[in-house]
Amino acid sequence: MTVNPSGWRPSAPANEQGEAQTITGNRALMLEEPLLFEIGSIEQTGVDFADVPKRATRLGGLERSRQIGLAGLSEPEAVRHYTRLSRQNYAIDLGLFPLGSCTMKHNPRLNEKVARLPGFADVHPLQPQETVQGALQVINELAFWLLDLTGMYGIAMSPKAGAHGELCGLLCIRAALEARGDMREVVLVPESAHGTNPATAAFAGYRVENIPANAAGRVDLEALKARLGPDVAAVMITNPNTCGLFEPDMKAISDAVHAAGAFVYCDGANFNAIVGKVRPGDLGIDAMHINLHKTFSTPHGGGGPGSGPVVLSEALAPYGPIPFAAKYPDGSFKLVEEENAADEHPNAFGRMVAFHGQMGMFTRALAYILSHGADGLKQVAEDSVLNANYILRSLEDMLDAPFGKSGPCMHEAIFSDKGFEGGVSTIDLAKALIDEGFHPMTMYFPLVVHGAMLVEPTETESKASLDQFIMAVRSIAERAKAGDQSLKAAPVHAPRRRLDETLAARKPVLTYREPEPAQAAE
Amino acid sequence: MRYLPLRDADRSEMLRVVGAASIDDLFCDVPEEARLKGPIHGLPMHASEMAVERHMSALSRKNMVAGDVPFFLGCGAYRHHVPASADHIIQRGEFLTSYTPYQPEIAQGTLQMLFEFQTQVARLFGCEVANASMYDGSTAMWEAIVMGHRITRRNKTIISSGVHPHYVSVAKTMAKFTEDVLETALPELTAETDAERLISSIDEGTSAVVVQYPDILGRIEDLTPVAEAAHAAGALLIAVVTEPVALGAIRSPGEMGADIVVGEGQSIGVGLQFGGPYVGLFACREKHVRQMPGRLAGETVDAEGKRGFVLTLSTREQHIRREKATSNICTSSVLCALAFTAHLTLLGEKGLRQLASLNHARACEAADRLAAIPGVELVNSSFFNEFTLKLPVEARPAVHAMVEKGVLGGVSLGRLYPGADALQNGLVVAVTETASDEDIDALEAALKESVQ
Numbered sequence: 001m002t003v004n005p006s007g008w009r010p011s012a013p014a015n016e017q018g019e020a021q022t023i024t025g026n027r028a029l030m031l032e033e034p035l036l037f038e039i040g041s042i043e044q045t046g047v048d049f050a051d052v053p054k055r056a057t058r059l060g061g062l063e064r065s066r067q068i069g070l071a072g073l074s075e076p077e078a079v080r081h082y083t084r085l086s087r088q089n090y091a092i093d094l095g096l097f098p099l100g101s102c103t104m105k106h107n108p109r110l111n112e113k114v115a116r117l118p119g120f121a122d123v124h125p126l127q128p129q130e131t132v133q134g135a136l137q138v139i140n141e142l143a144f145w146l147l148d149l150t151g152m153y154g155i156a157m158s159p160k161a162g163a164h165g166e167l168c169g170l171l172c173i174r175a176a177l178e179a180r181g182d183m184r185e186v187v188l189v190p191e192s193a194h195g196t197n198p199a200t201a202a203f204a205g206y207r208v209e210n211i212p213a214n215a216a217g218r219v220d221l222e223a224l225k226a227r228l229g230p231d232v233a234a235v236m237i238t239n240p241n242t243c244g245l246f247e248p249d250m251k252a253i254s255d256a257v258h259a260a261g262a263f264v265y266c267d268g269a270n271f272n273a274i275v276g277k278v279r280p281g282d283l284g285i286d287a288m289h290i291n292l293h294k295t296f297s298t299p300h301g302g303g304g305p306g307s308g309p310v311v312l313s314e315a316l317a318p319y320g321p322i323p324f325a326a327k328y329p330d331g332s333f334k335l336v337e338e339e340n341a342a343d344e345h346p347n348a349f350g351r352m353v354a355f356h357g358q359m360g361m362f363t364r365a366l367a368y369i370l371s372h373g374a375d376g377l378k379q380v381a382e383d384s385v386l387n388a389n390y391i392l393r394s395l396e397d398m399l400d401a402p403f404g405k406s407g408p409c410m411h412e413a414i415f416s417d418k419g420f421e422g423g424v425s426t427i428d429l430a431k432a433l434i435d436e437g438f439h440p441m442t443m444y445f446p447l448v449v450h451g452a453m454l455v456e457p458t459e460t461e462s463k464a465s466l467d468q469f470i471m472a473v474r475s476i477a478e479r480a481k482a483g484d485q486s487l488k489a490a491p492v493h494a495p496r497r498r499l500d501e502t503l504a505a506r507k508p509v510l511t512y513r514e515p516e517p518a519q520a521a522e
Numbered sequence: 523m524r525y526l527p528l529r530d531a532d533r534s535e536m537l538r539v540v541g542a543a544s545i546d547d548l549f550c551d552v553p554e555e556a557r558l559k560g561p562i563h564g565l566p567m568h569a570s571e572m573a574v575e576r577h578m579s580a581l582s583r584k585n586m587v588a589g590d591v592p593f594f595l596g597c598g599a600y601r602h603h604v605p606a607s608a609d610h611i612i613q614r615g616e617f618l619t620s621y622t623p624y625q626p627e628i629a630q631g632t633l634q635m636l637f638e639f640q641t642q643v644a645r646l647f648g649c650e651v652a653n654a655s656m657y658d659g660s661t662a663m664w665e666a667i668v669m670g671h672r673i674t675r676r677n678k679t680i681i682s683s684g685v686h687p688h689y690v691s692v693a694k695t696m697a698k699f700t701e702d703v704l705e706t707a708l709p710e711l712t713a714e715t716d717a718e719r720l721i722s723s724i725d726e727g728t729s730a731v732v733v734q735y736p737d738i739l740g741r742i743e744d745l746t747p748v749a750e751a752a753h754a755a756g757a758l759l760i761a762v763v764t765e766p767v768a769l770g771a772i773r774s775p776g777e778m779g780a781d782i783v784v785g786e787g788q789s790i791g792v793g794l795q796f797g798g799p800y801v802g803l804f805a806c807r808e809k810h811v812r813q814m815p816g817r818l819a820g821e822t823v824d825a826e827g828k829r830g831f832v833l834t835l836s837t838r839e840q841h842i843r844r845e846k847a848t849s850n851i852c853t854s855s856v857l858c859a860l861a862f863t864a865h866l867t868l869l870g871e872k873g874l875r876q877l878a879s880l881n882h883a884r885a886c887e888a889a890d891r892l893a894a895i896p897g898v899e900l901v902n903s904s905f906f907n908e909f910t911l912k913l914p915v916e917a918r919p920a921v922h923a924m925v926e927k928g929v930l931g932g933v934s935l936g937r938l939y940p941g942a943d944a945l946q947n948g949l950v951v952a953v954t955e956t957a958s959d960e961d962i963d964a965l966e967a968a969l970k971e972s973v974q
Contacts, residue, residue: 036638036867045873047605049955052879058886060742060904062772064875069645072870079607082635082864086616089623089631093615099624107619108525110571115795116609119582124595125797126933127586128925134584135796141581148564160657160798161853163840174699199840199850205699208845246551277549282556293853301612301857302632303622303654303817305799321695338691339940350695354598354660354688354786355797367578373568374561376523382545383528389548390536408540408548434628439621445841462527463536489825494627497825504822504834508811510651511641 030495033084037512040071046078069514088495089302090439096461096469100412100442100454101194101242103272103294108371111297111364120363125355129334135359136333139325142366146290146309149369149377151281154317156310157324158357162269165289165308166200166236168321168352172287172312173234173263174204175319175349182261184233190219192243192446197236197267206233213448217243217403217414221252228260238267239283240274242446243403244388244412244454254284263287263316271295272458273385273411276378286313292358296365307361318347323356383459384411387466391455394470398477402449411458417451422483426451429476431498434491436472523568588794588930592961592968594888596908596952597738597933598659598686598764599797600789602877603956608791608864612857622817622853626832627824632856633831636819639863646769646866647761647783648776649805654817654833655859656802656851659764659786660692663732665804665815665849666760666782667693667702670730672813672848674757677702678727683709683716684737685762687938702729708942711912713903715743721751730758730782735775736768738938739901739950740908749779758782765789766803767954768906770878782806791865792858801858812838815849877955881907885953888962892951895970901948908952910935913973917949923972929964931972 025032057063073081090097097104115121123135143155156172159165170187177184187201188211198208211227214220219237228235235257239247247253254264266280266288272295280288292298292307300306312320322345323337335356336344372380385408392413396404400418403409417426430440430453442454457466479487491497528536533545542548549557561567569577588601595601612618616631623629623636636654643652656662667679681690681704690706697704705723707716720731731752736742749759761775763785775783787801788794804816811818812835820834840847869877885907893900897914913920917934924931935948953962 033634035634037641040867040870042871045870045876046607046868047873047877049873049876049880052876052883055883055886057771057882058889058902058904059772059882059906060744062742062744062904064769064771064773066773066777068769068774068871068874070642070866070869070871070874072873073867075605075607075868078864078868079611081867082611082617082860083614085631085634086611086614087631088628088634089616089620090625090628091616092619097619097621099621102621104619104621106525110575112613112618114575114578114582117579117582118587118589119579119585121793121795122588122601123585123796124588124593124601124794124930125599126595126597126937127588127930128922130922131586131925131930132796134581137584138581145565149562160661160855161851163850163852164657164661167850171695171699194852195839195841195844195847196850196852198845199843199847202845202847203850205701246549248551248553251553251556274552276562277558278552278556279558279562299618299857300621300853301855302617302620302629302860303856304853305657305801305855305858306853307799339937350698351688351691352661352695353692353798354658354686355800358798359796360799363578367574369565370569370574370577371525371571372523374563374565376526376568377565378561379523379526382548383526383533385548386528386533386536386540386545389540389542393540407551408542410551430625431627434625439628440625459526459528463532465527491627495630496627496828496830499626499824499830499832500822501832501834504820504832505837508818508834509821510637510811510818510834511644512637 031084033081035512036081037071040073042067042071044072044074046073046075095437096457096465097439098441098455098457099439100456101269103456103458105297105458106460107297107299108368111367114367115360115363120359133333136325138362138366139356140327140333142362145369146311149275150288150311151279152311153314154312154320156320158321158353159289159308159310160353160358161304161306162289162291162308163196163200165310166196167204168310169265169287169289170200170204170234171349172316172319176316177233179347184231186232188227188232188235192241192448193236193238194242194267194269216406217245218247219253221249224253225256228256228262232260232262234263234265236265236267238270240270240410244409244414245403246410250283269294270411273381275381276374277381286316292361292365297368298361298364305358305361307358319349321350321352322348380459387457387459387461388413390466391457391470395473398474412454412456414449415453416449420480422485424480424483424487426453428487428490429480431490432476432487433472435493438469438472591928591930592964593930594932594951594953594965595930597938597950598786599794600765600952600954601794601956602767602789602954604791604793604865605868608861608868611864612861617860618857623833626830630830633819635860635863637821637831639859640819642863642866643803644805646766646774647805648774649783650808651811652805653814654819655854655856656804656816657855658798658800658802659784660689662784662802662804663689663762664693664696666784667730669782669813669815670758670760671702673810674729676727676729679729680705680720680723680731682720682733683707684739684741685732685734686738686764689762708939709739711901711948713901715741717743717748720748724751724755724757726755728755728757730760732760732762734762734764736765736906736908739910740905741902742772742904742906745775745778745780765906767878767881770874771882771906787862791861799855799858801855801862813848816851816854880955884955884957885909888953891962891966892969895973897973907954908950911949911951913947913949915973916946920972924968927968929968931965931968
C-alpha cells in the first residue's frame, strides 16, 4: 500500500497559496480517507458469530462458489473510516445551509430518540394488527394533525418522498377523472416549477405543457385561463412559489381550474412559510404533498429518506391509495388494505408501496408537531419569513433582487447575477461561500431568473448567524461585480477543489475496480 | 420555544431593517380571507421535550416489540442484528443533517460512501453497476419494469407468481396509468416455482420477465433457464431480491443472467421500523446505465488532480430533463444506504458468509422441527432462511392464537392473499440469527397447540 492511496501525491508541488504539502496528504484535522476497497479485505470482519454446526444445505444446489469481492473492516477501522468520511461533509449541524426550496432546518435530537424506541423501531410491518396498535395510532394521529394544519379532507400517508407524493396526487386526479369517464391528457406546469413536477406528470402518463410566469414572478392568470380546456386534467402550482412569492391569485386560479373541470395540485415543498398561518384547503387546492423532511424537520440524511404524505380535497379523497390506518369507534385502529378496501375504501386507486409508508419519519414528525404546538408552528412560519426578508433587504443593494420591488418575499429570497463582471457567475459566488464556511444557496433555479440564487435560511438560524452570512455574501458580491477572477478558483479551503463533472459523465466510473497487478506494482 | 433562536428583541430589530411595522405586513400577499386569525384550531400549545417523550413512549408501549418475543416474520422485511456501530455512524450529524450532495467539494463523505455502496450492491447482485438507492424494493421493481420497457420498446411484462404480492400490487397500480401490460398469477403451495409457465409465456411482445429470488414462499431456483428463454426472445430478466443476506450463501442473479437486479436493502443495516424507511437497491448491466433511474455517484478528479466523487449522468434526471427524465425520483434513501453499507463493511465477505450460513442452519433446524408436527407439511425443497408450511388449519387464526401465547410465529398467506382459498393454510416462517434455541422451542410448542 502506498503512503497515500487517495490520489493526492505528496510529490505534488505546493498549491497556489504556497502551502507545503504533507507526506500523508492529511492536513491536521483534515484527514484523507482511501476507499473501503483499498483498506479492507475479504478476510477481515467487524462482527463475531457463533460457529455454525455442519449440516447438509438445502440451497437448491445454488451454493455461491465465486468470490463476491466485499471488503470488510474491523469495528475500529470501520468507525474511523466513516467518521473520517463524515468530516468531509457540510451539514446543518455545522452551519447555515440556505438551499432554497429545501428547508434545511435544525433536526431536533428528541425526534431521533423517539424514532429509536423499540416499540417503533423493532416492529414488523406484517405483525398482527392487535400487536401494533401504537404504531397505527401514530400514523392516525399524525394524519389528523396534518389535516388540521392544511384544512383538507383526506390524506394518503404512504408516499415515500415529495416526488412520490406528487405521483400519488396525480393518480388520485386521474382516478377521479376516469371515474366520471373523462379522459384528459394534459397537465399544465409553470416554467418555474421543480423538475419533479413535469417528470411526475409524465410518469403518470400525462403530456406536459408549460404555463408562463408574469413579470412579477407569479403565474400568469390570463395565460392560464386561456389554456384551460376539456383536455386539461390538472394544473400543478407551487405555493409559495419557487421565486419565494405567495400566489395572491391562488383562489382565482383554483376557481378557474375547477370551472374547466380540472383539478389543482399544489407542490407543498414550501409549506414552511405558511404552516399555522394559511390552510391550503382554504385556497381551493385539491391535492398537496407535504415533505416531512422539510417543514417537519425529519433529517434529510444526505438524500433521503424523505416522506411525502398527500392531503386531498373532498372530491379526491375517495380515490386515495391503500393502505392507511383508520380509527374505529371503540378506539381501536385498523389498516385499510387489500382485504377490506372493497368495503371501506372502494374507489382507492391502488397501492404505492410495499408496506405502510415511512413510519420512522412519522414518529419524528409527530414529535416535532407536538413540540411546537399551535403557537410554535405559527412562529416557525413567521420567523422563517422574517429571516428571509431580513436577508433580502440586507443584500438587495448589493445583489440584484428581481422581485424585491414588488413586496416582501415568503421564506426564501431570490437574487440574480445581474451586474457580475468579467465572466464571473453565480457558481463562482456559490463556491466562494464554501470557503467562507457556508453551504451555497440553490443555484440556477428557478429557470425564470438569470443566474438565480435562491436563499432559504429557515427559522432555526439566529440573527448573528444571518448577519455573518450577509457580510460574507456582500463581500463576495462586491468582488463578483468587480470581475475578480480569483473567484473562479474557489473553493480553495474545502476538502476538494472544483471537480471535473464533464470527465465523470464522459467516462463514467460508477464502481470500484481493483487495479491490474502490473499497475499495483508500479 | 427551544428550537427557535430569534428573541423578541431580534425580531423587532429585524422588522425595522425590513421596513415592516409588524410580521403580518410580510404576509400581505396572502388574501385576508385566507389568513388564519389565531393559532390553528385544536392543536395544543408547545410542549417540553419531557412531555413529548412521555407521550411518544406511551404510544410505543402499545406495540409488541419483535425483540421481546420469539419472532419469525419475514416476507419482505427481516430482523437481523444490526451492530451498534452501524447505528452510531448514521447518527453522525455530518451524514444525518446534510442534503443531497449537489456541492461535491463539501459532500465528499456522502459521495464516497455512495460510490462504495454502489460497488457493494453491484458485486452482491452480480451486476456491473448500481445506483445510489431507491425508496424501497417495491418501487425499485416498478422502475425496473419501465426501464425494461424503455430498453426493449415492448410493453408486456410477465411477473412470476413468486414475487411479493405487495410488489405486484404496486406494479399493477402503476400499470393502470401507463401502457404496460402485466401478466401475473397466484402462487401454488408446491416445491416448484412457475418457471415453466414463465418460459412458455414469453413471446416477441415480451419486454421482461420478473422473478423473485428467493421467492415469496422462500423457494430458490436456478434462474438460468428463464434468463436464456427471455434473452432468446429479445426480452430482459429482472430479478427481485427481498433478503440480500441470502446472497452470502447462494449465487447472485447476475451470475445467472439477470439483466436488472433490484431489491430491498432493509435486512442489512436497517431496522424493521414497521415498514419504513427502507432502501431500494438497483443494479444492472453497464450497457443499460443511461436508462437507469435515480442518482449515481461517479469518480473524477478535482482541479488539483486529486481523486473525488460527484453525482453524474444527471442528464437522465428530472432536475435537468424534466418531463423527459428516466424517473421522477429526487430524494431517495441515502441514510438507509449508509446503514446498509456500514453494516456490510462491518460484515465483509467473511462475515456475510458466516451470517448467511448461520441463518440457513437455524432455518433448517426450525423447518425440521415444525414439519414434524402432525399435520404440518414443509412446502419447500429448497430455501435460505424462510420457508412455507402448509398447516392442517387456516393459518390466520393460528397466527393470532400464537400471539395469545406471546409468539410472533410467521406471516399467514391469508394476510398477503386475501380471498385466495388455496393459500389460506400457508404460513411463511423466517428464521434468522436472532432466533435462539428457546425461541424455536416456543414456536414449535405454540404452533403445535394452534393447529390442533
